[in-house]
Amino acid sequence: xxxxxxxxEVGSGASSTARLRHPIAAFFHVFFxxxxxxxxxxxxxxxxxxxxxxxxxxxxxxxxxxxTVKNVTxxxxxxxxxxxxxxxxxxxEWLFEAKQTNTTYWEAVIFWTALIVFPALWILxxxxxxxxxxxxxxxxxxxxxxxxxxxxxxYVRCKRxxxxxxxAMAGKFIGRQIVSQTLNAGEQT
Amino acid sequence: MSGWKAGDLATPTENAKKExxxxxxxxxxxxxxxxxxxxxxxxxxxxxxxxPISVTLARDxxxxxxxxxxxxxxxxxNKALLHDWDLWGPLCLCLTLSLLLHGRSTDHSDDKxxxxxxxxxLLVWGGAGVVTLNSQLLKGKVSFFQSVCTLGYCLLPxxxxxxxxxxxxxxxxxxxxxxxxxxxxxxxxxxxxxxxxLGFLYDYLAVDRRALAIYPLVLFYLSIGCLIATQKSxxx
Numbered sequence: 082x083x084x085x086x087x088x089x090e091v092g093s094g095a096s097s098t099a100r101l102r103h104p105i106a107a108f109f110h111v112f113f114x115x116x117x118x119x120x121x122x123x124x125x126x127x128x129x130x131x132x133x134x135x136x137x138x139x140x141x142x143x144x145x146x147x148x149t150v151k152n153v154t155x156x157x158x159x160x161x162x163x164x165x166x167x168x169x170x171x172x173x174e175w176l177f178e179a180k181q182t183n184t185t186y187w188e189a190v191i192f193w194t195a196l197i198v199f200p201a202l203w204i205l206x207x208x209x210x211x212x213x214x215x216x217x218x219x220x221x222x223x224x225x226x227x228x229x230x231x232x233x234x235x236y237v238r239c240k241r242x243x244x245x246x247x248x249a250m251a252g253k254f255i256g257r258q259i260v261s262q263t264l265n266a267g268e269q270t
Numbered sequence: 271m272s273g274w275k276a277g278d279l280a281t282p283t284e285n286a287k288k289e290x291x292x293x294x295x296x297x298x299x300x301x302x303x304x305x306x307x308x309x310x311x312x313x314x315x316x317x318x319x320x321x322p323i324s325v326t327l328a329r330d331x332x333x334x335x336x337x338x339x340x341x342x343x344x345x346x347x348n349k350a351l352l353h354d355w356d357l358w359g360p361l362c363l364c365l366t367l368s369l370l371l372h373g374r375s376t377d378h379s380d381d382k383x384x385x386x387x388x389x390x391x392l393l394v395w396g397g398a399g400v401v402t403l404n405s406q407l408l409k410g411k412v413s414f415f416q417s418v419c420t421l422g423y424c425l426l427p428x429x430x431x432x433x434x435x436x437x438x439x440x441x442x443x444x445x446x447x448x449x450x451x452x453x454x455x456x457x458x459x460x461x462x463x464x465x466x467x468l469g470f471l472y473d474y475l476a477v478d479r480r481a482l483a484i485y486p487l488v489l490f491y492l493s494i495g496c497l498i499a500t501q502k503s504x505x506x
Contacts, residue, residue, distance in 0.1 A: 133372060136387070148358075162319055166354070167354075
């Protein structure tokens with residue numbers, strides 16, 4: 082029932098007092114992907130000798146970011162989560178979970194901004210690497226685009242799905258309420 | 271399912287027909303609260319949006335460890351790797367493999383070195399991708415990531431062989447018998463890897479084109495096996 086209470090709090094304007102309900106989640110949402118990019122930029126400019134160490138650390142940071150954003154920060158910050166499940170015949174199926182309760186304005190802003198900005202920055206890095214003709218260096222931005230981009234795609238689809246279903250559910254709810262009211266009226270008489 | 275109350279809004283028949291959506295206690299909650307939450311796994315567990323982070327972490331770690339165990343003890347009927355895929359195992363194995371193969375020469379500033387590391391990395395992912403694509407073009411009933419996940423996890427025997435080999439080489443790399451040990455080790459690991467991956471994938475390959483799908487798979491593991499077999503220097 083805590084969710085119901087939370088949803089009422091949001092409704093009554095508690096979101097303006099508590100700007101960040103999950104400051105740690107918000108921090109790590111940005112931290113892993115930002116540090117991956119920073120490590121890549123700094124080391125590629127200053128320590129281009131240590132490619133292997135750089136490569137491993139960036140890939141690991143990106144993987145941590147992927148896991149954190151997909152599994153933790155998405156549901157804490159905006160109440161969304163996406164899954165990819167494979168059916169028995171080999172076709173994959175997207176599953177989306179969503180709820181509307183514990184979203185504050187700033188958490189949503191942080192979440193979506195970081196989600197969109199970082200893949201864009203990795204694309205920029207990719208172009209820079211290609212222009213420098215350093216093919217081995219281009220692999221890191223490619224990994225960044227793949228890992229950050231898949232989260233972006235997942236959450237955009239999740240959001241779209243949630244919105245569509247809210248509309249559908251609202252319609253259904255009103256219809257069902259009319260039915261239940263008429264049924265109740267019928268029982269009472 | 272915490273807040274389910276019978277006779278909520280919908281009639282029981284409607285409830286049964288619905289998706290496992292979560293209707294919290296009151297009518298208002300149905301509008302502003304948890305309108306829908308889908309199941310995500312086979313246990314019928316509903317809603318993962320409110321679970322503590324430790325639960326999420328524990329579930330994923332457990333899934334990864336289970337998969338590693340299944341690769342080491344392949345049972346034909348087991349489809350654990352295919353049910354829910356992840357790429358953590360392949361990533362760890364791929365990085366370990368590239369790192370161990372890369373350490374061949376001690377000179378780190380050598381440009382050949384970095385190329386080598388990247389080559390192994392690309393060989394693992396590119397190879398797994400191509401093998402998967404091939405099996406899909408041959409109408410295998412396995413999704414892309416399932417197959418990449420399986421192929422990646424099944425690198426475990428080869429990675430372990432490389433680790434053992436490098437430890438052995440660092441103890442004594444001059445014995446003439448080392449070549450036989452090397453061949454036995456790599457051959458055994460190769461067989462193990464292929465056997466394990468086929469144990470998971472065999473039933474999903476198109477029946478009349480199995481050989482065509484298995485051939486590149488064998489080639490994939492064989493190429494990595496060759497890289498391991500040419501290993502000459504020790505770990506320390």
